[in-house]
Amino acid sequence: MIRFFSVLCLVFIFSFNSTNAQNFSTHPVKKGETITGIAAQYGVTTADIYALNPDAKKELKVNTILIIPISKAKKTEVIAPEVTTIKELVGFKQHKTSRKETIYSITKQYNITEDELKKYNTFLYANTLQKNDELKIPVFKIKEVEVKPATKTYIVKSKEGKWRVAYKFGITVAELEALNPGLGDSLQDGQQVNVPNIGGSEEKVIDEKYSYYKVLPKEGFYRLKVKLGLDQEQLEALNPSLKDSGLIDGMVLKIPYTNKFLGSDEGTATKVSLENRTINTKTKHLAVMLPFRLNRVSFDSIQNTKKSIKSDPYLNASLDFYSGVLIALDSLKKLGVSLKVDVYDTKYQVSEVIKILNENDFKNVDAVIGPLTPETFEKVAVELKGLNVPVVSPIGTNIKLYDNVFQSRPSDDLLKAKIINYVKADSLSKNVVIISDSKNSTVANELKGEFAGARMVYSRKNKQGADVNFVYVEDVRATLKPGRNYVFLETTNEGFASNVTSILASLHSKSDSNPSGTEIILVTSNFNPAFEGDQVSNEHLAKLQLHYATTSKTYKEEDHNSFVVNYTKTYNITPNKRAVKGFDLTMDVVLRLVTSDDLYASVNKAPLTEYIENKFSYKKKLFGGYINDAVYLVKYDYDLSIVEVKQ
Missing domain, CATH: 3.40.50 (Rossmann fold)
Incomplete structure (x- = not known):
């Protein structure tokens, strides 16, 4: 079997003509080795190896002979370089056999191997050498190439952990540990570690605008999509080497910014209270768009007005939500927040939304809450995308996530x-x-x-x-x-x-x-x-x-929180879920605006916020806007109440 692979390697090595020939070496795969580690050892990329060894993508078997393109090794500073020789095919000679000649005598005459002779005269694999056979004799040029050491010494920088160093040099955490036996659980500032000997220009940069995730054992692209919200195409766009290597246990992936701990299953975000932060007193401009459809309401009598409200589900939902918004605005005023608020009736019509956008100036609007319905919401998002105005969806999940869209309701x-x-x-x-x-x-x-x-x-x-x-x-x-x-x-x-x-x-x-x-x-x-x-x-x-x-828990009336007290006092009724959502969402959007540069910047500054029934932890999608991924796990308790499950 090893002999077969040797022949196969030579077939690849000598099939290049003199104008595009590359320098190669071979590597017998040992138990426990990975393509990433082998690539690092020779200073080439995994793509370089897969290009010449496509079967290695499917399975890397022990004793397989890999072809290594030495000429693609990164040109970096080396210590005590090793020199090796390779053969470069430059042409052929013709040879007609005589009666007494043998394969052995011919190989000795031309200083080639039996495998090299048979490679270009394939009939010799099945037949013996005969008199007057026409042979092609390969002519090689012997070249010396330098092979740099597989590793070099790296000085650990302040706050660098194993995963950062592993990501920087394109290896897994396990491979970093294999290069450094007895490394310990953590790295220390100034510690010397062995890393693959790649050039500085090839080292990956840790971009703090992104997060990094360590692949867990047996994790596939489907599992990562469920956990991270990123499909295979999106992960490969951020990590181009994935196209060649596939997912490897322990490899570190760059992902959009998230508050999840690296390699954790659920992740934990630090909850912050924005009410306790320093509030920017500069006036913020907020717009609220809801389908009140007041044009359909009969105001000729109180009875007819009530009837109109009860019979129109959009008006009913809008009033519930807006009642919570009003309590939030009152609470924000007490906190010293300066606000300009515009409220628009979208009438559940795209044409009305177009009219609102055309007749009003949204250039200085800091955020828009609403509309509630998908068609009207998308129209607002599309039109305000060019102005970079964030548009927050209160209830939708089946919406297009443009770059300026914030989906406040977590997905199913x-x-x-x-x-x-x-x-x-x-x-x-x-x-x-x-x-x-x-x-x-x-x-x-x-x-x-x-x-x-x-x-x-x-x-x-x-x-x-x-x-x-x-x-x-x-x-x-x-x-x-x-x-x-x-x-x-x-x-x-x-x-x-x-x-x-x-x-x-x-x-x-x-x-x-x-x-x-x-x-x-x-x-x-x-x-x-x-x-x-x-x-x-x-x-x-x-x-x-x-x-x-x-997506939300149920508040407890016995807690007597200020929102419920104020709402009940104002409207003589306890708030329903839509009213609570109106309060929670308005509080969150405005407090994010007055404690950060804008709503986009607040995503990193305020990882997780929580109010009466709702919490918000927005994550940026790779191609698109932001989704709230903060959900509750609740259960029916023995006393028939519904309580949050602490994890």
Whole structure:
């Protein structure tokens, strides 16, 4: 086998003509070596090696002979350079064999090897040498090349950790540790370490405008998309060498700025309180756009006005949201914030939005909150993109993320990832069950991909093959095991949710008096009205401690926070979720504006903020705007309240 690879190498080496010949060496792969490490050893790039060894992309086998393009080695300062010789093909001679000649005598006559002779006379692989055979004799030019040492000494700079040094020299943290046995857990300022001997111009620069992520074992592009929100194309755009090397355990990737810890699964952002920061007293200009549709309201009597409000869902939602905005503006005024606020009625019409934009000057507007609907929001975002005016979406997720767009509502994918990661992080031995109806089979299959050992249960069907939205006790009992069981319930059907939760509650047997009983923790990747319907027992949900991820938590009235007190005093009613969102979002946008240069700069200065029910941690997409990735994990407690799960 080794001989075969040697011949293969020579085929590559000598197939270049004299005008484009390169200098090469060969490298037998040893156990534990990687392409990245080998490239660093010879001072070439992984792309240089893959260009001549395409099969190495699929699998790097021990004893494989790699062709190394020495001529592409980076020209850097070297210490005690080694000199080696290579053969460069410059042409051929013709030779006609006589009766007594052999392959051995011919190779000795022309100072070539048997492999070199057969390479250009392939009939010799299967036939013996005959009299009068016409042979092509390769003519080589012997050249000497310098091969620099594989490593050099690097002086660790202040605050440089292993991952920074590894990224700088294009290797993994594990390879850095292999080059420096006994390196220890951390690096010290001024410490000398061995690194690949690449030139200074080839060293990667740590750009503080970006974050850096260490690839975990067995992580693929799909997993990174779920975790980082970046697909393969986006990661390769930031890390061009990925196209050649693929993902390698321990490699460091450049990613858009984030507050997640390098290589962590969930990441932790530092929460800050903007109210306690120094506030810029310069007047900020805020615009609020909502579909009040006041042109449709009948003002001829109080009764007709109330009727108009109740019958128009957009007016109803706008008034709820705006009531929270007004309480926020009052609170901001008490903090000493100077604001100019313009409020526009978009009337749920793109034509009205165009009119607003044409008739008003938005050049000095610091931020726009709204509109609520996708079409009108996109029109505002597109028109204000040229002015670099940030536009904040209060509720949308299915919106185009232009560079000036801030999506304040976390995506459904983030919610799903949150609950999946929570279940995975449970260190106790656990059993996972997935119960689903046909409409949610796609989600169920995705969960099965995350939990390979999970048992699956589907809704029973009638003779026509349609769901009847129930399962039997034995369908579920057969999937449970002693100890802890996480059961995913994926449905939007209230009847099915009622049926399944009732059965699970009856099978849950763990208690203080029976600690070794069957414990069932109910979870879902999509908490929806089916779980809150009248048919579903809250007692069952509490017994099963239903866990789910949500964009906002529920405030506790007993906390008597100032917003709830002021809102109730002003409107004689407690605030609903839309009103709280109006307050939280307005407070966050304005406080970011008055404590940073602008809303864009606040993303780094205020990693995570939290108010009554909502928290905000914006992340810049590689191609586009900003998405809030701060979500809550909550559960039904035994007292029927919904509480945040501390992680």
